[in-house]
Structure formats: C-alpha cells, structure tokens
Amino acid sequence: MSYDHKAIEAKWQGRWESDGTFYVNADDSRPKFYNVCMYPYPSGAIHQGHVRNYTYGDLLTRYKRMKGFNVLSPMGWDSFGLNAENAAISSGIHPRINTEANIETMKSQIKQLGSMYDWSRELASHHPDFYKWDQWLFLELFERGLAYKAEAPVNWCPKDQTVLANEQVIDGLCERCGTEVVHKDLEQWFFKITEYADRLLADIDKLEQWPDRVRTMQRNWIGRSEGAQFTIDVDGGGSFDAFTTRPDTIFGMTFCVLAPEHPLVERLIVGSETEQSARDYIAKANRATEIERLAEGEKTGVFTGAHAINPVNGRKVPIYIADYVLMSYGTGAIMAVPGQDQRDWDFAEKYGIEIIRTVQPPDGWEGEAYTGEGPTINSDFLDGLDMAAAKERIISWMVENGIGDGTVNFRLRDWLVSRQRYWGSPIPIVNCANCGLVPVPEADLPVLLPDIEDYLPKGRSPLAADDDFVNTTCPQCDGPATRETDTLDTFVDSSWYFFRYPDAHNDHAMFDKSQPAYWMPLDQYIGGVEHAILHLLYARFITKFLYDMGMSTVEEPFSRLFTQGMITLEGAKMSKSKGNVVDPVDLFKSHGADALRLYHLFMGPPTDDAAWNENGIDGTRRFLERVWKIANVEGEFSARSEDEKDRELLGLAHRTVRKVTEDIDRFHFNTAVPALMVLSNELGDYLSDEPREETYKEVLRLLLLLLSPMTPHLAHEMWEMGGFGEMLAIEPWPEWDEDLAREETVTLVVQVNGKVRDRFDVSADITSEQAEERALASDRIQEWIDGQEVKRVISRPPHLVNFVV
RNA sequence: GGGCGAGUGGCGGAAUUGGCAGACGCGCAGGAUUCAGGUUCCUGUGAUCGCAAGAUCGUGGGGGUUCAAGUCCCCCCUCGCCCACCA
Numbered sequence: 001m002s003y004d005h006k007a008i009e010a011k012w013q014g015r016w017e018s019d020g021t022f023y024v025n026a027d028d029s030r031p032k033f034y035n036v037c038m039y040p041y042p043s044g045a046i047h048q049g050h051v052r053n054y055t056y057g058d059l060l061t062r063y064k065r066m067k068g069f070n071v072l073s074p075m076g077w078d079s080f081g082l083n084a085e086n087a088a089i090s091s092g093i094h095p096r097i098n099t100e101a102n103i104e105t106m107k108s109q110i111k112q113l114g115s116m117y118d119w120s121r122e123l124a125s126h127h128p129d130f131y132k133w134d135q136w137l138f139l140e141l142f143e144r145g146l147a148y149k150a151e152a153p154v155n156w157c158p159k160d161q162t163v164l165a166n167e168q169v170i171d172g173l174c175e176r177c178g179t180e181v182v183h184k185d186l187e188q189w190f191f192k193i194t195e196y197a198d199r200l201l202a203d204i205d206k207l208e209q210w211p212d213r214v215r216t217m218q219r220n221w222i223g224r225s226e227g228a229q230f231t232i233d234v235d236g237g238g239s240f241d242a243f244t245t246r247p248d249t250i251f252g253m254t255f256c257v258l259a260p261e262h263p264l265v266e267r268l269i270v271g272s273e274t275e276q277s278a279r280d281y282i283a284k285a286n287r288a289t290e291i292e293r294l295a296e297g298e299k300t301g302v303f304t305g306a307h308a309i310n311p312v313n314g315r316k317v318p319i320y321i322a323d324y325v326l327m328s329y330g331t332g333a334i335m336a337v338p339g340q341d342q343r344d345w346d347f348a349e350k351y352g353i354e355i356i357r358t359v360q361p362p363d364g365w366e367g368e369a370y371t372g373e374g375p376t377i378n379s380d381f382l383d384g385l386d387m388a389a390a391k392e393r394i395i396s397w398m399v400e401n402g403i404g405d406g407t408v409n410f411r412l413r414d415w416l417v418s419r420q421r422y423w424g425s426p427i428p429i430v431n432c433a434n435c436g437l438v439p440v441p442e443a444d445l446p447v448l449l450p451d452i453e454d455y456l457p458k459g460r461s462p463l464a465a466d467d468d469f470v471n472t473t474c475p476q477c478d479g480p481a482t483r484e485t486d487t488l489d490t491f492v493d494s495s496w497y498f499f500r501y502p503d504a505h506n507d508h509a510m511f512d513k514s515q516p517a518y519w520m521p522l523d524q525y526i527g528g529v530e531h532a533i534l535h536l537l538y539a540r541f542i543t544k545f546l547y548d549m550g551m552s553t554v555e556e557p558f559s560r561l562f563t564q565g566m567i568t569l570e571g572a573k574m575s576k577s578k579g580n581v582v583d584p585v586d587l588f589k590s591h592g593a594d595a596l597r598l599y600h601l602f603m604g605p606p607t608d609d610a611a612w613n614e615n616g617i618d619g620t621r622r623f624l625e626r627v628w629k630i631a632n633v634e635g636e637f638s639a640r641s642e643d644e645k646d647r648e649l650l651g652l653a654h655r656t657v658r659k660v661t662e663d664i665d666r667f668h669f670n671t672a673v674p675a676l677m678v679l680s681n682e683l684g685d686y687l688s689d690e691p692r693e694e695t696y697k698e699v700l701r702l703l704l705l706l707l708s709p710m711t712p713h714l715a716h717e718m719w720e721m722g723g724f725g726e727m728l729a730i731e732p733w734p735e736w737d738e739d740l741a742r743e744e745t746v747t748l749v750v751q752v753n754g755k756v757r758d759r760f761d762v763s764a765d766i767t768s769e770q771a772e773e774r775a776l777a778s779d780r781i782q783e784w785i786d787g788q789e790v791k792r793v794i795s796r797p798p799h800l801v802n803f804v805v
Numbered sequence: 806g807g808g809c810g811a812g813u814g815g816c817g818g819a820a821u822u823g824g825c826a827g828a829c830g831c832g833c834a835g836g837a838u839u840c841a842g843g844u845u846c847c848u849g850u851g852a853u854c855g856c857a858a859g860a861u862c863g864u865g866g867g868g869g870u871u872c873a874a875g876u877c878c879c880c881c882c883u884c885g886c887c888c889a890c891c892a
Binding site: 212213216217219220221223225227242243244245246257299322323324325326328329330331333334335336337341342343344409410411529532533599602603604605608609610611612613614615616618619620622623625662666668670671673674675677678747749751753754755756759791792793794796799800802803804 | 806808811817818820825828829831832845873888890
C-alpha cells in the first residue's frame with residue numbers, strides 16, 4: 001500500500017474536527033497551557049511564513065496536550081487595516097466582501113496544514129461584536145485621561161491628499177504614487193502610553209522567557225535617560241527649560257539651540273538683525289521633505305540675535321535655531337557643550353563658536369568632542385570631580401538655587417491611534433458645539449462602520465463624506481452634533497485580542513473576568529520578530545491598563561515569547577511583490593502537509609532566517625515514505641529471544657525519546673528531526689535481519705509518538721494501522737528509561753599531545769586506570785610516544801585519554 | 806553614529822559542560838534495478854599529498870590562554886537586523 005498523503009490527511013483532518021479533539025474549556029483539572037500564534041492579516045493566501053509559524057505552534061499544542069496540559073490554541077483574523085483597504089482600492093471590491101472571502105480561503109488552507117485550533121473561539125477584528133470592545137476600551141482610556149486629542153505632525157502626500165503611516169513612506173516617497181512626502185500638522189488621537197513608560201521598562205526584567213534581543217529592542221525604544229532639567233534665562237527677559245544628560249558639563253556651554261518649532265522662537269527673532277534669515281530657515285525646516293532631511297548630512301542653523309545666560313557663571317552665550325534639535329524630545333531646547341558632544345562640536349566649528357573642554361581628555365586626544373570619563377576641568381566648584389560626582393554636585397546646586405532638578409526623560413512617545421481611513425473601528429466620540437468632545441454612551445456601542453461607496457482617502461477620513469454617519473445628536477445636550485470620522489489603528493485590536501479568545505462570544509462585556517483569570521497569561525506566544533517593538537509594547541501597555549482597571553489578573557500578557565526568522569529565497573525575503581513565493585498549497589498537493597511541516601522543522605534554527613531549498617522538501621518526503629514502509633512490513637518475525645541487537649535498538653529508541661523531548665523543550669526542532677531519521681533508519685535496518693515482533697512494535701510505537709506533533713496525519717494513520725489505539729493525539733507523551741538509554745560501549749579517543757592518534761570502543765563504565773592501560777597497549781600509540789617520556793596523562797573516562805610527551 | 810546578532814564543506818546546517826569538527830538532509834559522483842528517463846536501493850563525498858596504510862592542513866583574518874579551542878580572552882574584517890541629529 002502506497003503512502004497516499006491526500007487521503008490520509010483529509011481523513012484525519014476530518015476526524016479531529018468531528019471529534020472536537022482540541023476544543024477545550026476552563027473547567028478542567030489539568031494544568032493549563034495557553035498557546036497563541038500571532039493572528040494573521042487575511043491576505044487571501046497563506047505563505048511559507050504562516051506555515052512556519054503554525055507548524056511551530058501546532059507542534060507545541062500537540063506536544064503539551066500529550067504532556068497532560070489543558071491546551072488552548074485559538075485562531076483569529078487581524079482583518080481591519082490599510083492592507084485590506086489598499087487591496088480594495090485596487091480591486092474595486094468592498095473591503096468587507098474581500099476580507100470575508102479571504103478569511104474563508106485562508107481558513108481552509110490553514111486547516112489543510114493539519115493544525116489543531118479551537119475554532120469555536122474564532123474572532124475577526126472587523127466584526128462589530130469585536131470592535132465594539134475596541135470602542136469600549138477607547139472610552140475607558142478617555143475617561144481616565146489616557147486618550148486625548150492633540151495636534152501632531154504627520155507624513156502627508158500632497159498628491160494623494162492623504163496621511164501616510166511611516167511604513168508607507170519609502171525613502172521619503174509616497175509608497176503609492178512616488179511623490180515626495182512632507183510634514184503637516186493635524187489633530188490626532190493619542191493613547192498616553194508614556195504614563196506607563198516606567199512600568200513598561202521596569203517589567204522587561206520580569207520577562208525572563210523572552211529573547212534578549214526583543215527585550216533590548218524594547219528597552220531602547222522606551223529609551224530612558226537620566227539627566228537634569230533646568231531653566232536658562234534669556235538676556236533681556238524670558239527663559240526656557242533645557243534637558244541634558246550631562247549637567248556636569250554646564251561650564252562648557254558656549255551656545256544654546258532651540259528647535260525651529262519652539263514656542264519662544266517667534267519672540268526672540270522679532271526685530272532682530274537676523275530676523276529674515278531666521279524666518280527663512282524656519283520655513284525651510286517646516287517644508288523639509290523626508291528626502292531632504294535624509295540627504296542633509298551637515299548641521300545647519302541660524303542665530304536668533306538673542307543671548308542666554310549660563311546660570312552657573314552668568315556668561316552670555318548666543319541662542320541658535322537648528323533642526324538637529326527636535327521639538328519632540330526633551331524640552332525642544334538644549335544647552336550646547338561642543339567640548340563633550342560631537343553634534344555640538346560640528347555645529348560650533350561650522351559657525352565659529354568657542355569650544356571649552358570641561359572633561360580632561362586622555363593624552364594625545366586631538367580635535368573632536370570627548371564624551372568619555374575623566375576629571376572635570378575649567379568648571380570652578382566641579383573641578384577634579386569625576387563624572388558621577390560632578391553630576392550629583394551640580395544637580396544639588398540647581399536645586400539649592402531653585403533653577404532645576406535631576407529628571408528622567410523617555411524616548412517613548414504617546415501612541416498615535418487615529419487614522420484618516422475607512423477600514424477600521426470608528427472612534428466613539430461625538431463633537432458637540434456646546435459640550436465639546438463627548439463620548440458615545442456604552443449602551444450605544446458599537447458605533448457601526450457604515451458601508452460606503454467611495455473609500456478612497458481624500459485628506460480626511462472617507463467617513464466624513466457620509467452625512468448619515470456624521471450627523472448625529474449630542475448624547476449630553478441632545479443638540480445637533482457630528483461624529484468623529486477617524487478610525488482606530490489596527491494595533492489597538494491586536495493589543496487585546498488574546499484576552500477575547502478565552503470568552504470569545506461574550507456580548508455584554510469585553511470578557512468575563514473569570515475566563516482570562518484561568519487562561520492568562522499566554523504560556524507561549526509565537527510570531528515574527530518584526531513585531532518585537534510596536535505590537536508587543538502596545539499589548540503590554542493595554543494589559544497593564546486592564547490590570548489597573550481590575551479586569552486582568554496579570555500585568556504582563558506573554559510569559560514566553562518566541563520570534564521566528566523569515567523564509568528567504570535566493571537571498572531575498574519571500575514575497576509576492578518580488579515574485580519569489582513557493583505556494584504552500586501546491587506543496588500540500590504534491591508532497592503533503594506532513595512533508596512540508598517536517599521540512600520547516602528541519603530547515604534550521606527556528607530563530608534564524610531560513611533559505612528555502614527547492615529540493616529540501618523532497619528529502620523529508622522521502623523520509624516519510626521510508627517510515628511508511630516500516631509500518632507496512634510483510635516479512636516474517638523471528639521467534640528468537642531478546643539479544644544484544646534488540647537491546648541496542650531499544651536503547652537508541654529511549655535515547656531518541658530523551659533527545660526529542662529535550663530538543664522540543666528548548667526549541668531546537670531542527671535537531672529533533674535528524675534524531676528521528678536516525679532511529680527510523682536503524683529500525684529499517686533491524687527489520688532486514690531476523691527481527692523480533694516485540695522489539696519492532698515497541699520501537700515503532702515510540703517513533704510514532706515522537707512523530708505525532710511533527711507529522712500528525714502520517715503518525716495517526718500508522719498508529720491506527722498498527723493497532724496501537726484509535727486517537728494518537730490524546731495518548732501520553734512517552735517517558736524514557738535512563739537505564740535502557742544508557743550506552744554500553746562508547747568510543748574512547750586517545751590523543752598524543754592533543755592530537756587524535758587512535759580510538760576504540762570500550763565499556764561505558766571504564767576506569768581511568770583501565771583506559772590508560774588500554775591506550776598504552778595500542779601499537780599506534782606506542783609508535784607516537786616512541787620511547788619519549790610521558791610527562792602527563794589527562795584521563796577523562798570513558799571518552800578521552802591524552803598523553804603529553 | 807548607536808545597539809544586537811552572525812561568519813563552519815558545493816548548499817541548509819550539527820557539535821547542552823573547552824574533549825573524535827562536519828550529525829542529518831540537499832546536491833554531486835559511481836554502481837544495482839529499468840528498454841530508457843524518473844523512482845527505489847547500495848557505495849563514496851572538507852582540502853592537499855599518497856596505489857595504499859596513512860600524513861598534513863582545516864570552523865572569516867591575526868594574536869593569546871590551555872594537555873586540548875568552532876567553543877574562552879584581545880585586536881581586526883565582512884554580512885545581517887533594529888534604532889537613528891534622543892541632547
């Protein structure tokens with residue numbers, strides 16, 4: 001009987017579904033294991049990245065299930081967002097129609113992979129019963145002052161008349177039409193994630209089962225800097241605040257710089273000699289396109305005509321405007337200390353400004369700012385102190401003199417959540433001429449996204465053109481009012497969807513607290529490293545918010561995170577636009593889902609990028625064919641009693657159980673697969689020479705148990721054929737017997753001066769003395785020692801003996 | 806510019822602790838089966854020298870520690886990813 005993967009895979013996919021093998025609930029005495037693969041955007045077809053992700057996820061689901069856990073593995077759809085809208089714009093089909101068709105297609109493809117999901121909990125972010133709770137979350141944040149509206153610079157395409165996300169700006173050009181992107185200020189909604197910056201940073205330490213790489217990226221993104229903020233007076237009246245991480249260098253301040261957008265600028269330049277050039281500079285900075293900013297290597301700026309007074313010594317220094325100071329960081333104003341900051345140094349050199357070093361550079365240091373450690377110089381009462389002491393001293397001086405204090409600044413900005421786009425969750429706010437911004441009452445949720453005809457962006461949300469949607473009455477005063485027409489960023493959906501799976505059909509709350517109380521936090525979260533910063537940070541933020549509300553029992557959503565590498569072909573990421581995709585659905589047909597899954601597991605370390613090899617899947621398919629043949633032996637079994645050969649094979653089988661178990665636990669799937677290949681090849685050899693049926697059955701049983709999370713269809717079919725039971729998926733994971741697993745003989749390596757000169761098999765419990773004796777008895781070793789004096793013998797039984805002569 | 810990774814055969818990769826470098830797979834070569842191709846099976850496959858036994862070299866480059874280094878330390882080169890005028 002040949003290996004008919006199509007029939008076998010269809011059969012078992014049907015069985016798992018009709019049996020409800022992986023449908024779970026919280027009322028269970030087993031320990032829970034909540035396992036999630038990042039929910040996909042429904043593009044319409046799965047690609048190898050999905051296959052890789054779901055293969056890892058499903059391997060864990062099945063493995064943990066067999067290990068006795070109550071495993072929840074759900075699936076859903078990240079179905080709102082720009083991609084769907086752009087696809088709709090180019091195809092002319094409404095995003096809802098398109099998206100729902102895509103979901104159906106992808107769902108059937110995912111099912112062909114054989115992954116076991118609890119489909120009863122399926123969710124999709126574009127469904128009103130899901131985005132209702134987006135809106136509810138927004139209102140909860142709004143009530144607590146954590147959602148607010150403010151003017152903010154955005155990327156603007158002047159041709160398409162639309163706001164662009166950063167990802168849509170490619171080398172400073174609009175992704176769609178290639179026009180240069182400019183900056184523009186617009187009213188936007190924000191979530192105040194900065195309020196949580198401290199906690200988001202501090203709790204990274206608790207995420208011990210996250211990759212260090214991701215933890216570092218999050219730390220850098222939050223970007224905590226300690227320093228001081230202090231007031232600098234302007235000569236002739238007025239003042240501004242400056243933030244610095246190097247308050248110890250304050251005596252070296254020889255100029256100040258304000259960002260072009262700084263509110264004080266206008267007052268400083270009015271009537272000054274340099275007013276016109278300052279105005280030109282500011283206008284240019286405002287107009288600056290991304291492309292110009294990137295091309296700008298040199299620091300530029302302009303003198304305001306005004307001077308600042310250094311608070312420590314009363315010295316007057318010029319105030320400049322320069323776009324290397326950003327309004328969005330710190331206070332938008334700096335004290336410039338060219339001696340210890342390279343950017344200030346470059347600027348000072350260009351404009352001929354004095355440079356004073358206040359940290360003694362090492363001998364031979366020439367030119368350039370010195371940012372390292374050294375004794376403080378030219379700094380009056382700070383002289384001689386090291387950096388830390390000088391910082392401490394100057395900060396207390398600032399406090400004593402009432403001009404400033406030590407402070408902490410974060411790089412993290414508030415989260416801009418509004419999109420002037422159609423395909424998203426409407427923001428549940430009403431604008432009333434009398435009452436201002438009024439939240440839509442919870443009872444009126446969801447604010448339904450209407451079906452409209454024209455969803456092309458035109459400088460404002462397409463919803464703004466729908467009078468039926470826009471015009472409403474104020475929930476407070478009943479007067480005429482208009483609705484907010486912006487929609488929410490899809491990152492809002494993905495920041496809490498994993499709380500919804502445990503109680504996916506709740507229509508009176510986001511979830512009933514008792515459900516996530518059982519399931520949360522996720523024991524495993526798997527997805528691409530491209531989400532290492534934004535998605536994971538937002539999800540952590542919202543989880544902390546829900547915790548503060550008393551909705552969540554956990555402060556961190558994801559206990560263990562795994563980020564997989566990309567699939568590449570000929571050095572490039574596989575993508576439709578590059579035309580280098582290998583369609584998984586074709587491979588389901590030609591090689592089968594099991595062969596494809598196994599190839600993904602075998603390709604290389606799951607964290608690394610993996611290069612697709614056209615022939616690789618032929619190899620795993622061949623392996624499965626060989627396994628299949630093993631189960632279909634028709635030969636005679638021998639009636640002989642158990643001997644050395646049987647014990648060898650059983651020992652290997654138990655060592656394989658140990659290896660595969662340990663490899664799965666440490667996510668080394670690529671080394672678990674070869675272990676199974678070795679075992680199956682040995683079993684094949686064993687069958688060719690007087691096999692005993694008992695040994696064969698036992699080794700096959702173990703092999704199938706180990707294969708079942710990797711190639712579930714084949715393993716289940718063979719399990720049933722072999723008469724081992726009806727449903728492999730619910731069998732317990734095998735234990736190994738250390739006594740059986742122990743090797744009786746090992747290879748002893750004999751070295752002379754660290755070079756391998758001989759090797760032979762010895763008993764595993766050989767002593768040092770026996771090993772040395774055995775080694776010295778070797779003619780080859782005697783030849784290499786050649787009568788010389790043996791100065792030293794290093795003996796590491798049973799693996800190694802080294803003679804030093 | 807900053808941060809984090811990674812460099813091992815023709816290719817993907819293996820080598821929990823410093824202890825046989827190259828497991829396993831792909832590819833390639835030879836052979837068997839076959840009318841032939843494909844499939845399947847067997848054998849070989851880091852480089853150099855050698856008929857062979859075997860020897861020497863070999864994990865990006867250079868130095869070091871050690872009886873012993875892919876693995877530890879120092880310097881350098883290359884590539885990848887993330888962040889980037891963050892004061």
